[in-house]
Amino acid sequence: MAAGPVWVAAGACRRGKSDTGLAGMAPLAGAGAVLAGAAAVALLSAALVLRELPLDAVLQRAFSLHKAHSIKDMENTLQLVRNIIPPQTSKKHKGQDGRIGVIGGCQEYTGAPYFAAISALKVGADLSHVFCTREAAPVIKSYSPELIVHPVLDSPGAVHDVEEWLPRLHALVVGPGLGRDDTLLENVKGILEAAKARDIPVVIDADGLWLIAQHPALIQGYRKAVLTPNHVEFSRLSEAVLREPGNGSDREAVWRLSQALGNVTVVRKGEQDVLSDGEQVLECAQEGSSRRCGGQGDLLSGALGVLVHWALLAGPEKTNGCSPLLLAAVGACSLTRQCSHQAFQKHGRSTTTTDMIAEVGPAFHRLFEA
Numbered sequence: 001m002a003a004g005p006v007w008v009a010a011g012a013c014r015r016g017k018s019d020t021g022l023a024g025m026a027p028l029a030g031a032g033a034v035l036a037g038a039a040a041v042a043l044l045s046a047a048l049v050l051r052e053l054p055l056d057a058v059l060q061r062a063f064s065l066h067k068a069h070s071i072k073d074m075e076n077t078l079q080l081v082r083n084i085i086p087p088q089t090s091k092k093h094k095g096q097d098g099r100i101g102v103i104g105g106c107q108e109y110t111g112a113p114y115f116a117a118i119s120a121l122k123v124g125a126d127l128s129h130v131f132c133t134r135e136a137a138p139v140i141k142s143y144s145p146e147l148i149v150h151p152v153l154d155s156p157g158a159v160h161d162v163e164e165w166l167p168r169l170h171a172l173v174v175g176p177g178l179g180r181d182d183t184l185l186e187n188v189k190g191i192l193e194a195a196k197a198r199d200i201p202v203v204i205d206a207d208g209l210w211l212i213a214q215h216p217a218l219i220q221g222y223r224k225a226v227l228t229p230n231h232v233e234f235s236r237l238s239e240a241v242l243r244e245p246g247n248g249s250d251r252e253a254v255w256r257l258s259q260a261l262g263n264v265t266v267v268r269k270g271e272q273d274v275l276s277d278g279e280q281v282l283e284c285a286q287e288g289s290s291r292r293c294g295g296q297g298d299l300l301s302g303a304l305g306v307l308v309h310w311a312l313l314a315g316p317e318k319t320n321g322c323s324p325l326l327l328a329a330v331g332a333c334s335l336t337r338q339c340s341h342q343a344f345q346k347h348g349r350s351t352t353t354t355d356m357i358a359e360v361g362p363a364f365h366r367l368f369e370a
């Protein structure tokens with residue numbers, strides 16, 4: 001079995017170690033950035049640390065060093081996520097900042113694909129498509145003219161119909177509101193194969209994860225896949241892949257699942273989000289809210305679709321050697337929790353995901369642009 005996980009401070013993504021044995025990071029530029037970083041630290045808190053040590057030693061060391069390094073690491077995390085955000089210029093054409101496809105939407109669930117698709121647009125994608133069932137399409141279309149909705153997911157030629165669009169898409173978000181109908185799941189299998197054949201990054205969430213739990217080989221070793229399980233979905237995946245219940249709150253469990261899937265990136269959502277690519281383990285403890293309404297994971301998956309595209313586009317010089325998918329996931333997790341935090345401050349117990357989506361712009365600015 002491979003050596004234990006490398007526990008990486010959220011801001012210390014680079015592989016390799018500084019003299020303290022902690023992964024180092026590119027210093028911030030200038031006082032302004034330090035101030036911004038300090039302000040951002042108030043927003044971002046993440047756990048840290050790491051090097052190649054036995055797990056218990058790493059954990060023990062992490063918490064002893066936590067205070068000393070966390071501020072620096074936080075600043076670096078923020079800077080890394082900022083690095084991957086494409087500048088807005090008059091030189092770009094429509095679509096260049098992202099064309100995202102959401103695969104999901106059925107009779108029971110029409111909100112989830114809407115939440116994911118509109119969140120992608122709100123984060124900064126130029127075009128957002130939803131590929132859903134025929135009967136879900138008019139419902140989702142009625143939610144927003146911003147979305148391009150294709151009523152094809154239950155058609156006889158569903159795979160072909162979606163495949164025709166793949167050359168024009170930068171990333172797929174598979175699963176929000178998909179449901180568990182066998183025919184739909186069979187179609188999604190074909191869509192995933194077609195996406196992999198074109199090296200398109202895929203975020204897999206919700207009932208897409210139900211499919212993966214049945215057929216892990218679908219994404220085995222596909223390092224452009226990110227899974228975003230909640231507590232229940234994590235247990236299902238862990239049971240299916242590792243034959244163990246998978247204590248979702250155990251960071252090693254996330255690392256082990258990622259390893260077992262061939263370094264697919266795993267984001268286990270929860271009180272703290274735990275993220276791993278099978279080599280590094282990151283944690284996002286960005287302050288969110290105590291509101292647990294449905295749809296927040298859909299917001300995360302849509303945001304993640306855009307950030308994955310941007311991170312891959314940015315290249316290693318911008319990501320400082322950190323896994324682009326891990327970095328995108330830190331950004332999406334932080335953003336989702338910040339939206340929840342801001343919306344809860346305004347709406348309290350009555351907060352809905354719609355309220356959170358309204359906060360994407362201000363939260364994004366606060367975290368990544370201020």
Ligand SMILES: NC(=O)C1=CN([C@@H]2O[C@H](COP(=O)(O)OP(=O)(O)OC[C@H]3O[C@@H](n4cnc5c(N)ncnc54)[C@H](O)[C@@H]3O)[C@@H](O)[C@H]2O)[C@@H](O)CC1
Nearest residue numbers: 109110111112176177178179206207230231232233294295
């Ligand atoms: N408005 C909508 O259209 C929504 C549709 N959704 C879709 O609904 C489908 C099923 O998603 P679910 O998340 O309900 O299904 P899951 O199978 O993931 O969860 C089943 C149930 O487990 C429970 N659960 C969740 N987190 C838990 C935790 N931390 N500890 C203990 N129990 C927990 C919840 O009651 C949940 O309904 C997905 O396709 C999803 O995208 C959801 O995203 C919510 C919003």
Ligand SMILES: Nc1ncnc2c1ncn2[C@@H]1O[C@H](COP(=O)(O)OP(=O)(O)OP(=O)(O)O)[C@@H](O)[C@H]1O
Nearest residue numbers: 230269270271273288289294295296297298336337
């Ligand atoms: N106990 C918690 N405290 C704070 N934030 C949490 C907690 N549990 C989950 N979150 C956050 O809520 C968001 C959604 O996580 P959740 O586990 O609800 O996903 P989900 O069940 O897939 O949501 P959805 O209803 O969209 O399917 C994530 O940003 C996650 O970090």
Ligand SMILES: [Mg+2]
Nearest residue numbers: 206230297298
């Ligand atoms: Mg979900």
